[in-house]
Amino acid sequence: MTVCLTPNLSALAARAAISHREDTEILKRDLSRFLADIFDPHGIGGEFLAAHRGKIDAARLLAALDETPAPAPAGGRVLRWRRRRRREFEREHVVVVDGWILARAEAEACALLRVL
Amino acid sequence: MLIDFRQLDSGATLDAELCIIGAGAAGIAIAREFAGSGVRVLLVESGGLEFEKKTQDLYNGPSTGFKTKPMDESRLRYFGGTTNHWTGRCGVLDEMDFETRAWLPLSGWPIRKADLVPFYRRAAKVCELDEYGFDETTWQRFEKTTPDFERTKIRPFFWQYSPPTLFGGVYRAQLVGAKNLRILLHANVTEIVSNEDGSAVTHLELRTMDGKRGRATAKQFVLACGGIENPRLLLASDRFQRGGLGNRHDLVGRFLSDHPAALSGLLVSKTPPLVATNPVRNGVTYLPGYRLGDETQKRKEVLSACAYFTDDAGYSDLFLKRDWPGKLPDHAIRSFIVCFVEQPLDRASRVFLSGKRDAIGQRRAGLDWKNGEREKRAIKTLMLLLGAEFARLGIGRVKLAKWLIWDESYWGMEGGDHFMCTTRMSDDPKTGVVDKHCRLFGVSNLHVAGSSVFSATGYINPTLTIVALALRLADRLKSKFG
Numbered sequence: 384m385t386v387c388l389t390p391n392l393s394a395l396a397a398r399a400a401i402s403h404r405e406d407t408e409i410l411k412r413d414l415s416r417f418l419a420d421i422f423d424p425h426g427i428g429g430e431f432l433a434a435h436r437g438k439i440d441a442a443r444l445l446a447a448l449d450e451t452p453a454p455a456p457a458g459g460r461v462l463r464w465r466r467r468r469r470r471e472f473e474r475e476h477v478v479v480v481d482g483w484i485l486a487r488a489e490a491e492a493c494a495l496l497r498v499l
Numbered sequence: 500m501l502i503d504f505r506q507l508d509s510g511a512t513l514d515a516e517l518c519i520i521g522a523g524a525a526g527i528a529i530a531r532e533f534a535g536s537g538v539r540v541l542l543v544e545s546g547g548l549e550f551e552k553k554t555q556d557l558y559n560g561p562s563t564g565f566k567t568k569p570m571d572e573s574r575l576r577y578f579g580g581t582t583n584h585w586t587g588r589c590g591v592l593d594e595m596d597f598e599t600r601a602w603l604p605l606s607g608w609p610i611r612k613a614d615l616v617p618f619y620r621r622a623a624k625v626c627e628l629d630e631y632g633f634d635e636t637t638w639q640r641f642e643k644t645t646p647d648f649e650r651t652k653i654r655p656f657f658w659q660y661s662p663p664t665l666f667g668g669v670y671r672a673q674l675v676g677a678k679n680l681r682i683l684l685h686a687n688v689t690e691i692v693s694n695e696d697g698s699a700v701t702h703l704e705l706r707t708m709d710g711k712r713g714r715a716t717a718k719q720f721v722l723a724c725g726g727i728e729n730p731r732l733l734l735a736s737d738r739f740q741r742g743g744l745g746n747r748h749d750l751v752g753r754f755l756s757d758h759p760a761a762l763s764g765l766l767v768s769k770t771p772p773l774v775a776t777n778p779v780r781n782g783v784t785y786l787p788g789y790r791l792g793d794e795t796q797k798r799k800e801v802l803s804a805c806a807y808f809t810d811d812a813g814y815s816d817l818f819l820k821r822d823w824p825g826k827l828p829d830h831a832i833r834s835f836i837v838c839f840v841e842q843p844l845d846r847a848s849r850v851f852l853s854g855k856r857d858a859i860g861q862r863r864a865g866l867d868w869k870n871g872e873r874e875k876r877a878i879k880t881l882m883l884l885l886g887a888e889f890a891r892l893g894i895g896r897v898k899l900a901k902w903l904i905w906d907e908s909y910w911g912m913e914g915g916d917h918f919m920c921t922t923r924m925s926d927d928p929k930t931g932v933v934d935k936h937c938r939l940f941g942v943s944n945l946h947v948a949g950s951s952v953f954s955a956t957g958y959i960n961p962t963l964t965i966v967a968l969a970l971r972l973a974d975r976l977k978s979k980f981g
Contacts, residue, residue: 420896422831472888473649475884477883482822482899482900483896484896484899
């Protein structure tokens with residue numbers, strides 16, 4: 384059961400469809416590293432997607448997760464995502480998905496992992 | 500000296516200089532302060548030395564408001580009072596609890612925390628605690644530091660567990676052996692009788708369960724029967740004062756408050772978290788707690804709330820089977836999170852005289868306890884901050900209990916153990932029943948002790964504050980006897 388609050392992703396410009404050169408497996412690996420302390424990220428991702436009722440796809444999720452089309456910093460996108468997560472916890476920008484208290488970045492990442 | 504009122508002649512009058520009604524934590528704490536002094540003290544107790552069903556039934560009564568424990572389950576009516584079955588959990592009110600908060604009507608006390616600290620220190624000894632210390636610096640006793648919480652959001656603190664001190668058992672010998680002190684058992688106070696203008700108490704009407712009557716006279720009286728019985732007896736003492744003694748402004752029994760408590764979530768971690776560890780020192784168990792920071796309370800205009808961790812099996816069933824069946828990792832370490840919250844003062848929340856009568860013809864107390872959205876909001880605010888901070892610090896992840904997620908009026912909170920504020924302390928008789936010295940407004944020789952005098956609740960268990968206030972009152976009364 385998904386409860387509560389998700390960010391309004393419609394305001395974010397969707398990035399172009401994931402490049403054919405994008406290695407989905409690398410993306411999954413990075414997401415798994417980012418979500419290492421999340422219990423059941425697939426289940427959480429499913430709840431997040433159910434709350435959006437099919438209105439969201441992998442491209443939009445990745446755009447939302449990255450927040451910016453700028454290239455990833457040294458250390459890669461996982462570092463960027465972790466920085467974003469830390470900022471969100473500091474600023475109390477949390478969401479509740481399936482009862483779990485998450486940074487918004489984590490909720491989006493779980494959903495993306497589920498979609499891939 | 501122990502006296503059984505049932506063995507006295509009917510119509511007996513017992514005289515003292517100080518008469519204390521009720522031998523619970525407050526009454527016994529005050530009586531001990533006078534043991535061995537030159538003041539003649541009479542300590543009047545409804546029950547005997549052991550539990551008796553018929554006397555206990557006097558505590559029964561209807562509850563018309565928010566669901567709470569039955570009144571004859573949370574309280575005990577024999578020598579030692581409710582300390583005969585308390586958990587022993589002790590803590591102190593925060594400084595902010597004593598302050599007026601702009602977003603909370605009737606918040607604050609007419610005294611400061613600094614006024615009470617010397618008495619908290621003494622009360623800690625009465626409750627057989629370890630060295631006084633309840634704030635986060637207490638972690639240094641265990642050569643540990645707490646995780647680096649953002650202190651404006653989450654403030655660590657401690658409870659200490661009393662053994663628990665069963666006041667009746669632990670202090671009976673001292674009180675019985677004091678030559679200036681008489682303990683009168685099986686004596687129900689049915690009325691506090693005043694002079695006609697209600698400005699002073701003249702005597703107490705006493706009655707046994709089988710109808711024998713008597714009286715107690717004294718220069719000074721202390722009503723120490725607890726958060727429900729204190730107002731009940733005042734309301735029932737309406738021979739000369741319509742509406743009850745000390746009730747000119749219709750405040751006796753009002754502002755009935757408790758500490759709503761709720762299983763609020765689960766912390767899941769991969770290693771045992773320090774935050775859920777209960778250290779022990781000098782035989783005393785410490786329980787770490789985590790409360791909303793002062794700045795967050797002000798910023799969000801929320802009530803004060805706190806959380807602690809438990810691995811209680813009952814909570815496991817509730818959370819795992821009721822709330823989230825099949826939804827939790829088996830391998831992880833789990834700590835259930837229980838929250839307590841203060842209550843805003845609500846005039847409509849009250850103790851009243853019901854239409855039901857007990858075995859000795861007394862009108863039973865009724866409860867109409869109110870609870871509301873503000874309490875739920877405070878707990879949810881605390882839980883979301885705990886979840887964010889625990890995740891940020893790598894301690895673990897928090898899953899909320901379902902009642903906090905649903906928007907409908909589903910209340911996971913329960914009450915029934917800490918009734919407070921029903922003869923509230925205030926500087927103004929229009930907002931309270933007793934003054935800052937716990938004297939009933941308008942009555943020169945009647946004081947009140949116990950949780951009923953609390954001006955506001957805070958979130959912390961009340962017993963240590965009850966004893967501290969009782970010791971403060973005892974010092975005040977000593978000055979009256981020179």
